[in-house]
Amino acid sequence: xxxxxxxxxxxxxxxxxxxxxxxxxxxxxxxxxxxxxxxxxxxxxxxxxxxxxxxxxxxxxxxxxxxxxxxxxxxxxxxxxxxxxxxxxxxxxxxxxxxxxxxxxxxxxxxxxxxxxxxxxxxxxxxxxxxxxxxxxxxxxxxxxxxxxxxxxxxxxxxxxxxxxxxxxxxxxxxxxxxxxxxxxxxxxxxxxxxxxxxxxxxxxxxxxxxxxxxx
Numbered sequence: 001x002x003x004x005x006x007x008x009x010x011x012x013x014x015x016x017x018x019x020x021x022x023x024x025x026x027x028x029x030x031x032x033x034x035x036x037x038x039x040x041x042x043x044x045x046x047x048x049x050x051x052x053x054x055x056x057x058x059x060x061x062x063x064x065x066x067x068x069x070x071x072x073x074x075x076x077x078x079x080x081x082x083x084x085x086x087x088x089x090x091x092x093x094x095x096x097x098x099x100x101x102x103x104x105x106x107x108x109x110x111x112x113x114x115x116x117x118x119x120x121x122x123x124x125x126x127x128x129x130x131x132x133x134x135x136x137x138x139x140x141x142x143x144x145x146x147x148x149x150x151x152x153x154x155x156x157x158x159x160x161x162x163x164x165x166x167x168x169x170x171x172x173x174x175x176x177x178x179x180x181x182x183x184x185x186x187x188x189x190x191x192x193x194x195x196x197x198x199x200x201x202x203x204x205x206x207x208x209x210x211x212x213x214x215x216x
Contacts, residue, residue, distance in 0.1 A: 047079075049079070049081035049082065050078060050079075050080065052183055052184065055181065055183075056181040056182075057178060058179035059168075059179075062096075068091060069091070069092045071159075073200060074198065075087050076088065078181070082201055082202075083200055083201065085146060086110050089109065089111040090109055090110070090113055090146050101134075101177045102134060103133070104134075106130070107126070107144075112155070113126045114145035114147060114158075115142070115143070116143040117130065117136075118136035118140040123143060134165060143160065143161070143163075144162075145158045146160075148203065158186075159185070160183075161182065163180070164180050165177055165179050187203075188205070189203065190202075191203065191204045191205075
C-alpha cells in the first residue's frame with residue numbers, strides 16, 4: 001500500500017479560503033448580472049405611471065450649462081407608461097448663457113405634439129424644431145399636448161404638460177432659475193386595469209361628451 005497523503009494544515013486552510021472566495025464571487029456575479037437586472041425589470045414594470053400634478057424640477061448646474069429632459073413611454077426623464085406615446089416623444093434642451101441666468105430652450109418632437117409657446121393663446125401642432133428664451137416663460141408658461149392619438153388634426157388621447165419657471169436661492173446664496181415641468185392632464189384618463197406585460201397602460205375609453213369638451 002502507498003502511504004496516505006497528508007495535507008499540511010496551511011494548505012488546507014488556503015484551499016478553504018479559495019473555495020469560500022470562489023463561492024462568494026459566483027454569488028456576487030449571479031446577483032450582479034442575473035438577479036439584479038431581473039429585479040430592476042420587474043420593479044420598473046410594476047412602477048406606477050406619473051399622476052396629474054406630478055412636477056419634474058429642472059435646475060441647470062453652472063458647470064454643465066446643458067440639460068435635456070425627455071418624455072417617453074418607458075424611457076427618458078419622465079416615463080408616461082401609456083399606449084401610443086413614443087420614446088423621445090418630447091425633448092426639451094436647456095442651454096445656459098455663460099455667467100447669466102438666461103437660457104435658450106429648444107423643443108423637439110418624436111411624435112405628435114401640440115405646442116403653445118409663451119405668450120401664445122392657442123395650441124398648434126409642431127411641424128419642426130421650436131426655440132424660445134427662458135425670460136419668455138416668466139408669468140407665461142408653455143404648454144405641450146403629447147398626443148397618443150390624433151383624429152382630424154386634433155389630439156384625441158394625450159398627456160398635457162406645462163413648463164413654467166421661478167427663481168430660487170441655492171446653497172451659495174445665489175439666485176437661480178428653476179424650471180418646473182408639470183403633468184397637468186391625462187385625457188381621457190388612464191385605465192388602471194389595462195397594465196400589460198411591459199407595464200404600459202391604455203387610455204380610458206373616450207366618451208362623446210368628453211370628446212366634444214376637448215374639441216372646444
